[in-house]
Amino acid sequence: MNSAPLLDVDRVSKVFTRGGLLSRERIRAVDDLSFRLEAGRPEIFSIIGESGSGKSTLAKMILHIEKPSDGRLSFRGTDVSHIHGRSARLAFMAQVQPIFQNPFEAFNPLKPLDHYLFMTARRFNGAPDEAAALRMADSALLQVGLSLAEVRGRYPHELSGGQLQRVAVARALIPRPKLIVADEPVSMVDASLRMAIVNLFKTLRDDFGITIVYITHDLATADYISDRLIIMQRGRVVEAGDARTVLADPQHPYSRSLKGAVLLPDALAPAATPAATPT
Amino acid sequence: MSDVVLSVQGLKAYYMTRHFGVQREVRAVDGIDFEVRRNEIYGLAGESSSGKTTLIKTIAAAWKPPLQIVAGTVRFSFAPDILRCKPDELARLRWKHLAIIVQGSMSVLNPVRRIRESFVDFAFRHLGVARAAFDQRVAAHLARVRLDPGIVDAYPHELSGGMRQRVTIALATICRPEFVIADEPTTALDVLVQKDVLDMMREVQREIGSSMLLVTHDLGVHAHVADRMGIMYAGRLVEEAPTAELFRAPRHPYTAHLVASLPRIGDRTARKPLEGTPPNLAAPPAGCRFHPRCPLAMDRCRTEVPPMQVVAPQHRVACFAVRT
Numbered sequence: 203m204n205s206a207p208l209l210d211v212d213r214v215s216k217v218f219t220r221g222g223l224l225s226r227e228r229i230r231a232v233d234d235l236s237f238r239l240e241a242g243r244p245e246i247f248s249i250i251g252e253s254g255s256g257k258s259t260l261a262k263m264i265l266h267i268e269k270p271s272d273g274r275l276s277f278r279g280t281d282v283s284h285i286h287g288r289s290a291r292l293a294f295m296a297q298v299q300p301i302f303q304n305p306f307e308a309f310n311p312l313k314p315l316d317h318y319l320f321m322t323a324r325r326f327n328g329a330p331d332e333a334a335a336l337r338m339a340d341s342a343l344l345q346v347g348l349s350l351a352e353v354r355g356r357y358p359h360e361l362s363g364g365q366l367q368r369v370a371v372a373r374a375l376i377p378r379p380k381l382i383v384a385d386e387p388v389s390m391v392d393a394s395l396r397m398a399i400v401n402l403f404k405t406l407r408d409d410f411g412i413t414i415v416y417i418t419h420d421l422a423t424a425d426y427i428s429d430r431l432i433i434m435q436r437g438r439v440v441e442a443g444d445a446r447t448v449l450a451d452p453q454h455p456y457s458r459s460l461k462g463a464v465l466l467p468d469a470l471a472p473a474a475t476p477a478a479t480p481t
Numbered sequence: 482m483s484d485v486v487l488s489v490q491g492l493k494a495y496y497m498t499r500h501f502g503v504q505r506e507v508r509a510v511d512g513i514d515f516e517v518r519r520n521e522i523y524g525l526a527g528e529s530s531s532g533k534t535t536l537i538k539t540i541a542a543a544w545k546p547p548l549q550i551v552a553g554t555v556r557f558s559f560a561p562d563i564l565r566c567k568p569d570e571l572a573r574l575r576w577k578h579l580a581i582i583v584q585g586s587m588s589v590l591n592p593v594r595r596i597r598e599s600f601v602d603f604a605f606r607h608l609g610v611a612r613a614a615f616d617q618r619v620a621a622h623l624a625r626v627r628l629d630p631g632i633v634d635a636y637p638h639e640l641s642g643g644m645r646q647r648v649t650i651a652l653a654t655i656c657r658p659e660f661v662i663a664d665e666p667t668t669a670l671d672v673l674v675q676k677d678v679l680d681m682m683r684e685v686q687r688e689i690g691s692s693m694l695l696v697t698h699d700l701g702v703h704a705h706v707a708d709r710m711g712i713m714y715a716g717r718l719v720e721e722a723p724t725a726e727l728f729r730a731p732r733h734p735y736t737a738h739l740v741a742s743l744p745r746i747g748d749r750t751a752r753k754p755l756e757g758t759p760p761n762l763a764a765p766p767a768g769c770r771f772h773p774r775c776p777l778a779m780d781r782c783r784t785e786v787p788p789m790q791v792v793a794p795q796h797r798v799a800c801f802a803v804r805t
Contacts, residue, residue, distance in 0.1 A: 362759060395758070397744075401752070460673065465701030465705045
């Protein structure tokens, strides 16, 4: 089974139906999508698109939260839709971990943060006792630049968004996953902390050999970290390939307009001149 | 100078709470001075919990307990001391002279009233024209923000996010106010729509000749529309300069970090993250509030608050390490 790709998305579609018997409307959230992530070659794979382009639906299908309406999604050679029962599900979840957009919503505000880390350690790693779970949590936190001493007994509201998002990454690392699906992980994080998270993804790829599916609408950070990317519009892939090549010279009109909409100081010399000219 | 539309001086606004006899004070705005001139867009940037929203609430005279004004003045060209205005005076000023565009357009537009009725609610009494003339003004103004005048019969939920945000911009500008405050006006919008809305906002602002205070954490937005910019950190202004100069030659270490860490397409040089986290405003560090994270911190920074000093024309910085 070593030759099987890490993740093989083969002509996957997802259709949602809305309305009753008389006024049924079918929405193709993801439409005939294929890509492949090779095993043994960790990379950061970006999925770019605006809201409504189907990127979060795709993430949910990879995480086995939604079932595809059509097509096949296989993880290391096994069809994800054939995963049934608690033990198979846990084994799958241990290898594919999510990181969500808003760290303040991802954690229960009424429970201390270390609780999640311990639960993850016990559930996925079969930590036999408290001490083992503690060790696993601590080593995962060290990998993201925090420590158990800083986090222990603290509640989500006591930490900043950036710290909380790093705890979320640490939690995802505990089961030693092969694949992390990060859905807009930095859009809620402050500018001075954003780069810390983004750099952390690079470390995960280079030092821990984890493949990351990075979902975003921000072309600039995608260009900074990703190896390959796809650009989605209304459920379909409009452009795919090597990140540098695609972003340096996008071919599809939609990718071009996305690049044109990036607001950057350098590209905006005319707008940045003082407004002394009355019209 | 008669050219100044808004002048804020020594403004301090704290959240004061008392629980079980324990007094707590959050110094969200702690000594801010700046001016906004006629016909300019002043961009105010800062991270979450840097006091941006508190500052806006204070300037718009919309604060309520536990927020209290501790010191300072807010002077508009049309209202010499807005912090001491009575409620009925404020009601006359709002929308006619001072308007606000907020982030969540859905929470401004009444969901059970058509767009036409929202315009009547907000603007009819200020314009003082007959109803037929008013409807014409609304139609003309909607065309200005590139919306079909036919949408006046729609309910808010029938419009897309970008269209709704255009409606709120139209609402805020129909009375041709001298001053418009825009609080994160495009944060909730998609990237493609964001640029259109910003361009349109700038166009309308130039056309009616009002001044605008644009508040957002997104430096790209500022780069696109602001004429001058102020950077806030932990309740204080740390740097102020014309937008192009601020991006080209930032002087404060915090601003320099923000500008350097902006990702740009085609540039993959590694960005260094800033150590530490923004301070807790209930117990801010003494001296310069940036010193625990600052690479240039000296002994002096730990005890003294650096004043804003002019380093170039229109360029002010609050940092001891910057030489004038």
